[in-house]
Amino acid sequence: MTKIVAVTNCPAGIAHTYMVAEAIEEKAKSLGYEVHVETQGASGVENKLTSEQIAQADYVILAIGKGLTDHDKERFNQKKVVELPVSEALKHIDTLFDDLEGNSHILSASKVKLGSDQEKVTEGVMSYLMAGVSAALPFVIGGGLLIAIGSLMVQFGMPNTPLGKGTSPSIAWIITNIGNLGFQFMIPIMGAYIAYAISDKPAFAPAFLVTYLANDNQLLGTESGAGFLGAIVIGLSIGYFVKYFKKLKLGKNFQSVLGYMIIPFVTLLVFGLLTYFLIGPAMAWLMSVMLSFLQNIPTSMKIVGGFIVGAMLAFDMGGPINKTAWFFSFSLLSSHVFNWYGIVGVVTLLPPMAAAISTWIKPAIFSKQERAASWSAFLVGMTVATEPAIPYALAAPLPMITANTLAGGITGALTIFLNVERTAPGIGIFDPLLGLESPWYWFYLCVAVGLALNVLFIITFKSYWLKKQAAKEEKTA
Amino acid sequence: MNIFETSHINMNLAGSSQKEIMSSLADLAFDINVINDKSELIKDYLEREEESTTGFGNGVAIPHARSNNIKSATILFGRSSSDIEWDSLDGKPVNTFISLLVPDDQADEHLKLLAKLSRKLVHKDFVEILKTGSEAEVFEAINNIVNN
Known part of the structure; x- marks a missing residue:
């Protein structure tokens, strides 16, 4: 079974975060996919994806309206990721799942670590x-x-x-x-x-x-x-x-x-x-x-x-x-x-x-x-x-x-x-x-x-x- | 005060442009005493629209704002008699508005209610009631979500 994890967020964290989360869940379920959606709204992160869910996922959908911190993105290193603005996700929800393979790319967050007391450089x-x-x-x-x-x-x-x-x-x-x-x-x-x-x-x-x-x-x-x-x-x-x-x-x-x-x-x-x-x-x-x-x-x-x-x-x-x-x-x-x-x-x-x-x-x-x-x-x-x-x-x-x-x-x-x-x-x-x-x-x-x-x-x-x-x-x- | 009451509904919002509708919504918010300043709210609405449209298609828009101008978490509902250009995702004009207002330091429980409502907005049967239902039906539909 195809497994999907997703993250949604939006500027105010009030409406679109949840609309898109719901839309992705509904759509995925209608296709018979297993789906987990993490919402990063005004009330904080809900349904936080577990590392197990991420590891098992075939695709990651990032429907993002206010960006994702580098640290946050790192979770999806080497996964097949479809990244798009949250409003686009809402607009194209019916076709979003048609070609996940073609629309995804392998996310590569740098894993190069500096010395023990250094934070790793991740993005940019x-x-x-x-x-x-x-x-x-x-x-x-x-x-x-x-x-x-x-x-x-x-x-x-x-x-x-x-x-x-x-x-x-x-x-x-x-x-x-x-x-x-x-x-x-x-x-x-x-x-x-x-x-x-x-x-x-x-x-x-x-x-x-x-x-x-x-x-x-x-x-x-x-x-x-x-x-x-x-x-x-x-x-x-x-x-x-x-x-x-x-x-x-x-x-x-x-x-x-x-x-x-x-x-x-x-x-x-x-x-x-x-x-x-x-x-x-x-x-x-x-x-x-x-x-x-x-x-x-x-x-x-x-x-x-x-x-x-x-x-x-x-x-x-x-x-x-x-x-x-x-x-x-x-x-x-x-x-x-x-x-x-x-x-x-x-x-x-x-x-x-x-x-x-x-x-x-x-x-x-x-x-x-x-x-x-x-x-x-x-x-x-x-x-x-x-x-x-x-x-x-x-x-x-x-x-x-x-x-x-x-x-x-x-x-x-x-x-x-x-x-x-x-x-x-x-x-x-x-x-x-x-x-x-x-x-x-x-x-x-x-x-x-x-x-x-x-x-x-x-x-x-x-x-x-x-x-x-x-x-x-x-x-x- | 409840997050949603019958007094939060205006089935006949005045205006023929996005800005006029926002202004009518701000009047409504001011009348029910949930904001300090009307023009501030209009500004916040517009700023949010700049980021990306809140017209999510099917003739419905959800102008929303989060600011310390807002006294308590509130849902407003309105319909306009004319179709309003809203730069919607599907390109169509809108006539149904559901506005979410949130203070900056909002407590969690109210945000959860709004999240629940937002999730409902992608369900066609719910949107259908918002678009075509009577005032009583609309009230019941929204109230079922947030006040239970």
């Missing part, structure tokens, strides 16, 4: 970003460790032969490239899961593909992909776009194909073209402006320049701003100027290592998954890549990016002041041992100071930010 932009974080972490952990193994093999003298005509690639090259896939797909998977958290399956494919496009410099013809900030922007835009798209009424014949044909097709076309013709060129323009800005920093203002380059490197970790600063520093190597590249050697170590250290010092401000990923982030971060810091930044963009950028800037200024030089890319923190970065004592001093500042900033800013978020949630609840 933060929960969408957290969905992206949990999807992306395995990519960056797996991929990062493979890259680290590959790089170490090469540094210890194994051949790094790429795939080419007539040559078979070396094992180090193969491992590194499999690892690279993790970094490459981490960004689109973030975009896809952010959108998925907002508006479910129809948003997944277009968000994945469009974020991939935005992050692929070759497809876009730019120097850099849009990075994780691009994934946030695209994931959120497509998520909300599809959310409203889904409300489109196309009549019986087309309604059933709306979710898996029309929405993915139209969304991909629209956002794909927008990304190609707007985001791509905008990024290219931004990068050229920033590059000429960096190139015009007078030599007398070296320390200010060091701050700017350091801040830019730490800002978006692989995105256009980071890439511009990197490109600026790297291109100076050919003119035998090594101190700007020295900043790259120091600052790109900081965000992932600092994030990892912060999870050890203050685990309560990180999710379980973030804490579990910390060792991998630390190891990969100190050897080959900044990418492991991205999920941590995504989980709390404002405080994490601020902390990283500020620490990166100060460390950049210090590094250029002490004239640390780097001649070629190596394996991160071991560069001085390989003779790639010198003098070694100033290098390690800069890394130590940078880490200390970065960890301090992360803990301070994120704790403050979480407190504010919690206060905000309490207010709206």
Whole structure:
């Protein structure tokens, strides 16, 4: 037998709550369904649904006139939910039950829990970003460790032969490239899961593909992909776009194909073209402006320049701003100027290592998954890549990016002041041992100071930010 | 005072627009001494309509308000001689009105009565009496729900 649970409420809590409750009960009974309706009226909650009733229900109907708190919604996580305004429920009561399957969606309230003394984040932009974080972490952990193994093999003298005509690639090259896939797909998977958290399956494919496009410099013809900030922007835009798209009424014949044909097709076309013709060129323009800005920093203002380059490197970790600063520093190597590249050697170590250290010092401000990923982030971060810091930044963009950028800037200024030089890319923190970065004592001093500042900033800013978020949630609840 | 009495019925509400009907209902409420201020009630009615229409179809509307302008929980009943445009769910004009008035700090038992009445409004036989029954029949139908 089909089992239904429902919740009704309305602005005044006097009339419609009960009219609709009664209407749903009558209709369901006439169809032979088992039904339980919780009314949230002026006299409080009546017939409160038990967790058993909810667990057994095939469908949940939420006929809502004054919203439902996040906490309240969480009860229906992963259930098939039909959500509609209470007046619509009254109007369409005769047809409401015709296609419960087609009109329902799987409700996904985020279950990501922060540390023991933290309330979980349940709704709103933060929960969408957290969905992206949990999807992306395995990519960056797996991929990062493979890259680290590959790089170490090469540094210890194994051949790094790429795939080419007539040559078979070396094992180090193969491992590194499999690892690279993790970094490459981490960004689109973030975009896809952010959108998925907002508006479910129809948003997944277009968000994945469009974020991939935005992050692929070759497809876009730019120097850099849009990075994780691009994934946030695209994931959120497509998520909300599809959310409203889904409300489109196309009549019986087309309604059933709306979710898996029309929405993915139209969304991909629209956002794909927008990304190609707007985001791509905008990024290219931004990068050229920033590059000429960096190139015009007078030599007398070296320390200010060091701050700017350091801040830019730490800002978006692989995105256009980071890439511009990197490109600026790297291109100076050919003119035998090594101190700007020295900043790259120091600052790109900081965000992932600092994030990892912060999870050890203050685990309560990180999710379980973030804490579990910390060792991998630390190891990969100190050897080959900044990418492991991205999920941590995504989980709390404002405080994490601020902390990283500020620490990166100060460390950049210090590094250029002490004239640390780097001649070629190596394996991160071991560069001085390989003779790639010198003098070694100033290098390690800069890394130590940078880490200390970065960890301090992360803990301070994120704790403050979480407190504010919690206060905000309490207010709206 | 009872939540519903014969004096709460006006089978001939004056007015030809939504606002005029609300004004007549406010007159009725004022006459039976359950509100402090007429214009306040009209404002509350209108605000509720803004949220979504209370015309739930079939020619019946349930303008209602919850405010500290209201002294005690009350049900008003009225019919108008002309059909009134009410932006109803089924698009049809209305001529039968059942108005629920609730003070802000209403005790539970009265809210339960109104809830019971509201539930009845989705039953066709009950609505039929409201629409076509005599004054005595209407009184009996509503009274059976709330005063028993």
